[in-house]
Amino acid sequence: MASREAWPATPKRARAMPPHAPVVLLAGLVALFSLVPLGFIAWVTYDVGWETVRTLVFRPRVGELIVNTIWLEGLTLPLSIVLAVTLAWLTERTDLPLSRLWAWLAVTPLAVPAFVHSYAWVSLLPGMKGLSSAVFVAVLAYFPFLYLPVAAALRRLDPAVEDAAASLGLAPAAVFFRVVLPQLRIPVCGGALLIGLHLLSEYGLFAMIRFDTLATAIVDQFQSSYNSPAANMIGGVLVGCCLLLLGLELLLRGNERYARVGSGTARPADRRRLGRWTLPALLLPAALAAATLGVPLVTLGRWLWLGGLSIWDGDVLRAVGQTLALALAGGVLATVAAVPMAWLSVRAPGKLQRVLEACHYYVGSLPGVVVALALVSITVRLILPLYQTFATLLAAYVLLFLPRAMVGLRASIAQAPVELERAAMALGRSPAQAVRQITLRLAAPGAAASIALVALGITNELTATLMLSPNGVNTLATRFWSLTSEIDYVAASPYAVMMVALSLPLTLLLHAQSKRTAGQ
Structure with a gap:
């Protein structure tokens, strides 16, 4: 089985538990955390009772x-x-x-x-x-x-x-x-x-x-x-x-x-002539x-021209700083949380691992407003000191962008030869040391790409940040939204420009990834 091939023979005292069991435990904890929004919806539905559900929904x-x-x-x-x-x-x-x-x-x-x-x-x-x-x-x-x-x-x-x-x-x-x-x-x-x-x-x-x-x-x-x-x-x-x-x-x-079966590779397609x-x-x-x-560039340019240099005040710089800090912290946390599952999906695939992986991915399909709503209700009802704190906001970012972190990590770990892990353990390294010192180092470029993808997603995230951000914290998105809600389009334009500027690397990364996927 694939899960056994990933590891060499272990001493008798270590055979009581599979060597990757701690990784399964860590991945299981993250998967359990990712089920919080669905569990919240089920719990609230049960808590309010069918009559209230029928009144509010129907x-x-x-x-x-x-x-x-x-x-x-x-x-x-x-x-x-x-x-x-x-x-x-x-x-x-x-x-x-x-x-x-x-x-x-x-x-x-x-x-x-x-x-x-x-x-x-x-x-x-x-x-x-x-x-x-x-x-x-x-x-x-x-x-x-x-x-x-x-x-x-x-x-x-x-x-x-x-x-x-x-x-x-x-x-x-x-x-x-x-x-x-x-x-x-x-x-x-x-x-x-x-x-x-x-x-x-x-x-x-x-x-x-x-x-x-x-x-x-x-x-x-x-x-x-x-x-x-x-x-x-x-x-x-x-x-x-x-x-x-x-x-x-x-x-x-x-x-x-739709896969091609046969020897060789497909030739490039001829481009059709459009003529007239x-x-x-x-x-x-x-x-x-x-x-x-x-239209966006002309509109932003017009508002920037009307506002002049005066709209580029300290609030813009503070919003950029807070956005980058949250984006970097959220990107690192989401990527770290995705590491156990990314490693398991490549090194030890199986039925349990596929279930855990599905839990990691499904949360990416949930709207940010539902994730934020679940965390708001849980913190208000059960752990009030965490309400509107950085911890809760970062937890929402981890849930929302966990699938993005998984994609880059899986590809990078798959490209790191398992034989190097085996060689390290044969030389006396523990399984955890072999993974940390060999595989994760080789997967560092993919981890960096995952952090960047998550960070740039956080830069433009609006609803969860609006609902969960602590008092006094304004990201580019929330500050932009606050000013546009007041119909102050001139003052909002610098925040929009900075969001576009920070999002351009993601666009280039997606385009390059698309080319690599197609074999070009």
Whole structure:
């Protein structure tokens, strides 16, 4: 078994317990902690009783919020899929001029937080509100989550299958819809799931557009009445929506396999000539770049110009310092918490390990508002001294970004040869010493990447920080939100600029990772 191969023979006195049992215990503790939000929802539901649940959940207002959510998901996801697939096809499979530039510009909107997108558009068009505006801004903010996996998949597809279909008489359009598109099912479903989960958890974008969702209702209830049973019950409905979305993605993804079987490697696909369609095709990436980057940059530049140097005061520097401190601390804590499970998933896979790994990953699908709500209620009811403290805020960051830390660590640990651990133990090192001195040192670049990914996610996090941050603590996101709530767009602009500047490395990292995944 894989779990035994990771370790050499041990003395008789040490055989009573598997050598990786302490690691399983540590991973189990983190997994148990990650179940806190779900356990909180179940406990509150039981505590308030069925009558209260029925009164708070089965009422017209919650029905309106669910209908809003269905419309939002039902319109945003298809539009994002069509937009991302079309753009990925143009940049990866055609002779579109400046295709590398357009590919990079298609990813850079991720450097602009979603609520900054809405800030830019509302500043430009103050009358924007409601469902149509929410869908428009959400598509612009989130379609790169679909573009990245689809573009990577198109780079990996074997063009021989398309050539065979064309040789059988299929027209180019038929080849695309009958051969290429089915092979994009997995990346499309994965990207759509990611966007769908973001739509469920997003607060700032929709609050600024004045479109009510389950997440905005929870925050409103929380701000009007701390530890409100109504907010807790809406949180349960939101968790149910997340689980439903996960199940729907699993159903649509199916069990089909799309791997190439055979010797050698697939040749690069030939780029199709656009001919007279070149100019119309250029309009799509150009219009997207103008909408996703041009509008935010022009809007921010305008407000910065109007404010002058006076808006760059000490508050901005303090917000940058507090944001970086929280981001670094949260990144380190989340990465350290992910180490036991990342090591187990590579060195000792098994049924128990897969269950523990699922607990680590599922929490990433929960909205930040639900995680924050759970921690608020637990600290208020059970451990009041921890309410609105750095410890609680950092705990929320660990829960929210644990999956991000897992991804980089797993890949790095997998690249560290297990033979080096065995050699170290043969020379007298204990298993813990071998892992710490050999594997973790070799995995240091992946750990650094995980810390950076988590830290940059924390930089733009809004809802959990709003609900949990101690008095006097203002991150770039919360300070920006406070000023925009007062319609002081000029004073808010430096905070938006700094968030974009700190998010750019994440965008470059994601784009580079996409290239490496596709083998380029």
